[in-house]
């Protein structure tokens with residue numbers, strides 16, 4: 001089955017790596033995609049499972065404050081984090097995480113390879129190695145990644161996760177290469 005032209009190779013990526021339009025006001029580094037990373041995925045024939053943007057889903061494009069971009073970035077990220085941690089938003093993120101996991105399970109059921117997940121470091125929502133808390137970038141995961149990881153654990157699924165930053169192109173590309181097992 002599925003012996004057609006598809007690669008059977010996939011990767012899960014944060015929504016804004018494919019769509020910079022979703023990002024909070026004042027923080028987009030690219031017009032549309034994180035070009036170098038997405039091109040690398042395409043060159044290596046990886047299908048993309050795009051995560052939902054948790055902030056867009058829970059707080060809207062303006063993140064609930066039309067002048068949020070006037071704040072310094074880490075203070076604004078902290079405000080966003082505090083909102084995402086409200087119980088109704090955690091419940092919404094759990095449902096969204098389960099939708100993603102359903103897709104991963106379905107691909108794995110047929111032997112497709114899911115190479116891992118690329119998140120966004122420093123994000124209060126999608127950070128992998130670093131996130132924002134108390135107006136500081138510090139080690140730890142974003143709110144959505146924490147929820148997603150809990151749900152993955154519950155399902156017995158292990159997924160390698162790395163974080164990138166659109167402001168650090170060469171370093172991000174090197175990290176993605178390592179994740180998809182291309183010698184750097």
Ligand code: SF4
Pocket residue numbers: 014015016017022023024052053054055056120123125126
């Ligand atoms: S890091 Fe996550 S929450 Fe922030 S814009 Fe990207 S997908 Fe949305």
